[in-house]
Amino acid sequence: MGSVASLRCVRCGRVYGPDELEYTCIDCGIDGILDLEYDYERIAADGFGAEQLRANSDRSVWRYEPLLPVRDRGAAPPLELGPTPMYRRDDLARELGLEEVYVKDEGRLPTGSFKDRASWLGVTRARERGFSELACASTGNAASSLAGMCASVGAVAHILVPATVPEAKLAQLQVFGADVILVDAPYDEAYYLCMEAAEEFGWYNRNCAVNPYLVEGKKTGGLELAEQLGAAMPDWVAVAVGDGCTIAGLWKGLEEMRRFGVCDRLPRLLGVQAEGASPLYDAFQAGTEEIIPRTPRTLADSIAVGRPRNAAKALRAVRESAGYFIQVSDGEILEAQQLLGRTTGVFAEPTAAAALAGVRRAREEDVLGASDRVAVVITGNGLKDVGAVTASLGRPAAIPCDLDALRTAVAA
Numbered sequence: 001m002g003s004v005a006s007l008r009c010v011r012c013g014r015v016y017g018p019d020e021l022e023y024t025c026i027d028c029g030i031d032g033i034l035d036l037e038y039d040y041e042r043i044a045a046d047g048f049g050a051e052q053l054r055a056n057s058d059r060s061v062w063r064y065e066p067l068l069p070v071r072d073r074g075a076a077p078p079l080e081l082g083p084t085p086m087y088r089r090d091d092l093a094r095e096l097g098l099e100e101v102y103v104k105d106e107g108r109l110p111t112g113s114f115k116d117r118a119s120w121l122g123v124t125r126a127r128e129r130g131f132s133e134l135a136c137a138s139t140g141n142a143a144s145s146l147a148g149m150c151a152s153v154g155a156v157a158h159i160l161v162p163a164t165v166p167e168a169k170l171a172q173l174q175v176f177g178a179d180v181i182l183v184d185a186p187y188d189e190a191y192y193l194c195m196e197a198a199e200e201f202g203w204y205n206r207n208c209a210v211n212p213y214l215v216e217g218k219k220t221g222g223l224e225l226a227e228q229l230g231a232a233m234p235d236w237v238a239v240a241v242g243d244g245c246t247i248a249g250l251w252k253g254l255e256e257m258r259r260f261g262v263c264d265r266l267p268r269l270l271g272v273q274a275e276g277a278s279p280l281y282d283a284f285q286a287g288t289e290e291i292i293p294r295t296p297r298t299l300a301d302s303i304a305v306g307r308p309r310n311a312a313k314a315l316r317a318v319r320e321s322a323g324y325f326i327q328v329s330d331g332e333i334l335e336a337q338q339l340l341g342r343t344t345g346v347f348a349e350p351t352a353a354a355a356l357a358g359v360r361r362a363r364e365e366d367v368l369g370a371s372d373r374v375a376v377v378i379t380g381n382g383l384k385d386v387g388a389v390t391a392s393l394g395r396p397a398a399i400p401c402d403l404d405a406l407r408t409a410v411a412a
Contacts, residue, residue, distance in 0.1 A: 107381030121217030140169035209309025222253020244314025269323035272358030274298035347382030
């Protein structure tokens with residue numbers, strides 16, 4: 001499996017061989033999330049580093065192959081997982097009272113969200129191991145990304161989503177031909193049902209919080225970010241947080257890029273949660289890794305998680321970076337969605353806009369200073385969930401189709 005040396009339980013520290021088990025620690029069960037450890041000395045000896053990356057004309061995710069747990073390239077989905085755009089927006093920085101703001105638009109990935117990175121690797125791993133049926137529980141984006149990746153290779157995606165899933169995300173699932181099961185329960189309950197079903201029916205479990213290989217896909221976002229900004233690495237990287245897998249993956253990718261000399265320093269992480277779904281924020285403020293579950297209530301469906309499964313990795317990443325967790329209201333999320341759109345032309349779904357709302361709140365609370373430089377990771381395209389913004393902005397009034405009416409409307 002490339003240069004994977006071992007898997008280590010983040011809870012008890014037990015170390016396993018790279019092929020010893022697939023999901024969680026034998027001793028700790030579902031709470032024993034594993035982390036893949038690489039033979040970095042071997043990777044460096046093989047020449048991987050800043051110089052090799054500069055000489056590599058392949059812009060796809062395969063440029064990071066030494067840092068991916070992939071044995072068989074042929075098992076990977078053909079959907080391109082190349083670099084997503086990084087924009088510097090000084091007008092947005094001025095509005096926020098910051099020195100510089102960068103926006104990384106992950107909505108440009110194949111199915112429109114950051115989750116494509118995890119699903120791409122999950123499908124690859126499943127096919128290497130002989131699985132043709134995969135499953136996940138999701139609030140929407142992980143589901144549609146898995147469905148799309150499975151469709152591209154002729155695999156079957158069994159998807160459990162809450163019945164409240166946004167229509168656009170449900171449409172994606174259906175178009176991709178997934179086996180869609182709407183569950184009349186919150187995501188947290190659908191998750192445990194999916195865990196039971198995967199074991200019962202022998203499906204490959206794509207759920208990121210128990211499958212350590214999925215974080216390796218998510219870390220490619222951090223690898224890219226570090227390479228895109230390099231010596232101009234910002235002071236902070238902000239991202240919305242639900243289960244905690246995304247922020248943990250970003251941090252691992254950033255750490256690896258510093259290890260190989262692609263960037264000379266690391267940013268601080270700003271994890272952003274919705275006020276109605278902020279158990280990680282609560283744990284951070286309490287200085288603990290103990291999670292107090294809560295019933296999630298937020299329009300940002302992709303982070304509507306009341307019991308995050310990757311809490312330890314997320315909290316440790318933020319603390320190791322000397323970063324911060326912050327929470328924002330749904331109203332702030334909608335305002336940030338509109339601010340992002342009118343200053344950058346990037347349309348973010350509410351969850352993705354939460355990251356920008358967190359930056360604004362952090363600046364108001366002096367967590368961020370006026371001289372700080374910030375990169376905001378926009379994790380999903382706004383077309384995935386237009387209901388909230390439509391309700392917020394309303395619908396423009398129609399006018400008669402004549403010039404006089406148009407003059408009146410323009411003057412108004």
